[in-house]
Amino acid sequence: MIDQGVTAALAAHDATRNGDDSHTSRTGVRRTERVARECTYQDFMKYQPVYFKGTKGVVELTQWFERMETVFHISNCFMDNQIKFSTCTLLADALTWWNSHVRIVGQDVVYAMTWTDLRKKMTDKYYLRNKIKKLKVKLWNLKVKGTDVTRYNQQFQDLALLCVRMFPEESEKVERYVGGLPDMIQGSVVASKPKAMQEATEMASELMDKKINTVVERHAENKRMFENTSRNNQNQQRQENKRQNTGRAYTAGSGDKKLYAGSKPLCPKCNYNHNGLCTPKCYKCNKFGHLGQNCRSFECVNPGSNQRGNGTGQGPTCFECGVRDTSRRTAQN
Incomplete structure (x- = not known):
């Protein structure tokens, strides 16, 4: 009985020490149990979530979804508070729509929703079919303007994110992306056979930078050659003018008489041009x-x-x- 009582006391003592973040009775290893602190609304807003007005269509909505999910992750926002906190960033038309929905179904129902349910409801509201169709056409005809591959990458990724169903496979998206590149780098990107979008965008950006640097260097070299040729031509022209001026000065100084340009013969007696006797x-x-x-x-x-x-x-x-x-x-x- 004494042994049983000692064993029970030791077990109770070990349980108490384990709960107080201390050493175990046998192993001597310090056991730490971290309890995640609940995210408050002030903590949530410190991470600067974006606001959604519902005036720019699917592009604005997609950006709001992405930013909100990022804030959920870094702020450790619990699922019970995700709907409450995220809907506080609605403004203008989006806020009017949300308030109407709350009045219809009630606060208990709307705040019991999950983030997935809210995404689907807002997608049905702002993802209009005619706009999606226009975005698909724009994505299909999208090409690089000039040499601005950076802008092309941003536009393509934004449109591809909105038109998710347009490319079921990553290879199809890469193929469409390469099709919009200019001829000067398209062949090289195809030859590299990229398998992912990140690989394709990095390759295209690197090749375009090299092409631009080559064109700039060639332009600078042509400019130097043109300037050298122009300078040499000016020097030659200056020397030719100097020789002509020297010849004129020598001719003018060698005699005061002007050359006779008429048709009368030169008289050997008086050294004048005339007809008949002197x-x-x-x-x-x-x-x-x-x-x-x-x-x-x-x-x-x-x-x-x-x-x-x-x-x-x-x-x-x-x-x-x-x-x-x-x-x-x-x-x-």
């Missing part, structure tokens, strides 16, 4: 039209003339023009 020139006054013996000028304009008497008493004679100086004879008389 026009007579007076050696006394250096004028054309008369000879020295008929000159009426009283003084000889040739300062270099060597004057001397001829012994006749009639005055010296200019050896250049042949005219006697009669003024000296008059003075002697």
Whole structure:
């Protein structure tokens, strides 16, 4: 009886110590039991869930679903509070619709719903068939604009998420994605045989970046070549103009006479272009039209003339023009 009483006391003591996060009686290992703390509404809102107005259709609704499920996970929100907390983010038309539904079925019924039930009800409300059909057509005709593969990836993933039933298999989605890529990278992506969307998008982005870098480098090289060619042409033109200006200056400085452009022959006697005999020139006054013996000028304009008497008493004679100086004879008389 004593042994049974001691055994029972030890068992009770061990049970009490295990509940107090202590060591076990036999193994000596510390046993920790963590109890998850209940998520409050303030804890839930700290993770910034998005709001839903119901004005942008299926795209807005899909984004709201994804963000809400992420907040549920990281905030450790219990299933009993998921409907209460998530419906607090409804605004505008979506809030009006939800309040009407609550008045019809009652709060006990709506808050007893699961998150799956709420998703289905809101999908039936905002996933209109005609809009889904338009989105499917848009997804099927979606292609890369220019070289913006990043935007194409985002649009394709958003539309594929909305049109889940359009691609039952991952391979079908990859095939449609590759079909919208430009020809410059489509063949390389097909050759790599991607099996998942992530692999296909990463390959397409990497190939497009390489193509863009190649085009940029080629453009820069062509620009440098064009600038060098233009600079060389300018230097050649500048040197040619300099040579022409030098030739003009040399021609202008070598003689004051302008070249004769007429049809009259050059006279070897007077070195002028004319027809017939030379026009007579007076050696006394250096004028054309008369000879020295008929000159009426009283003084000889040739300062270099060597004057001397001829012994006749009639005055010296200019050896250049042949005219006697009669003024000296008059003075002697």
